[in-house]
Amino acid sequence: MGNSKFLPYGRQSIDECDLKAVADTLTSGWLTTGPKVSEFEQAIAKLSKVAHGVAVNSGTAALHAAMYAFGLKEGDEVIVPPMTFAASANCVAYMGATPIFADVDPKTLLIDPEKVEQLITPKTRGIIAVDYAGQPCDYDALRVIADKHGLFLASDACHSIGGDLNGQMVGSLADISLYSFHPVKHMTTGEGGMAVTDNPEYDKRMRIFRNHGITADFRQRDGWFYEMEELGFNYRLTDFQCALGLSQLEKLEKWIERRREIASLYNHEFAEIEELAPLEIRPGANHAYHLYVVKLKGSDCAPKRKALFDYLREKGLGVQVHYIPVHLHPYYKKKFGTYKGMCPVAEEAYNGLISLPMFPAMEDSDVTVVLSLIKDALQRG
Structure with missing residues (x-):
């Protein structure tokens, strides 16, 4: 028995509306850091039922930006699941901190809250939950643990955009939630990602981080003058990618x-x-x-x-x-x-x-x- 057409495990869908959205933006005069970026950020934040969205150029960049916003540093520990793509743990290592692996529930392969609690030490700063395959984790239990020990709770929601838990949208279940817009995900910007949060300070720190550590973009500067206050990265997402994302979001x-x-x-x-x-x-x-x-x-x-x-x-x-x-x-x-x-x-x-x-x-x-x-x-x- 054969199959006349190849069926990948995942694949993007691109239609004429997507092509037009990108083409219109390419001829609009804005290629990057323009109006489509903030429009896309607002749309994804609205979907997530939170106040802020920070667009970046990959889900990995979103994870990295979140760890920066939390102020992670060398010597800190963050509890993560092993059943995930390496980026979920790499973002901890990028900050000089140590990922600590908590085993998963055998029935769902989601991080096991009981295992998380057993691994907490004085060095533990936070928990990264991963919505493996698209199913939200037990955020109620994880929130109790995080609050009890004074930890941050991040949601790697790169698999679960559009899902919900007990009627509460993915993206609103943790202190910061992270999305990916890689082509095999639910919607795509080619490459791209976003961090969403209700916390205005986290939002501010992630915006600085994605733009070289510069505290204001060129539209906010007084003439030529700018200052780099932190060591950031160039993690910006382009306007035409955000235009594609907005078109994809409609579907x-x-x-x-x-x-x-x-x-x-x-x-x-x-x-x-x-x-x-x-x-x-x-x-x-x-x-x-x-x-x-x-x-x-x-x-x-x-x-x-x-x-x-x-x-x-x-x-x-x-x-x-x-x-x-x-x-x-x-x-x-x-x-x-x-x-x-x-x-x-x-x-x-x-x-x-x-x-x-x-x-x-x-x-x-x-x-x-x-x-x-x-x-x-x-x-x-």
């Missing part, structure tokens, strides 16, 4: 609805497939489904996962694995002394994970193809 609700429809089709079939299971959904969580992740059941799944992965790739499915636990990367082993066995739940889960195609342009027939190929592979053993 976000429809796209997330379609992702949930696709997930429902997958869920229905996986209820009858004994060898594989999707991750569980927490009560009150409204999943945004950046990824649709399934997990092979049983122990010693790695060889079987490899065979299934290779078979599906051969048949034209761009399946992926999300993620190699961050603490197992060579850099973290060398720099921070992390080791295999540190987060056993994440490590065991990793051996059996596969991310299946999930993007709004998928048709029901595409889902049928994916499921048929999986069933065929399992029947072949």
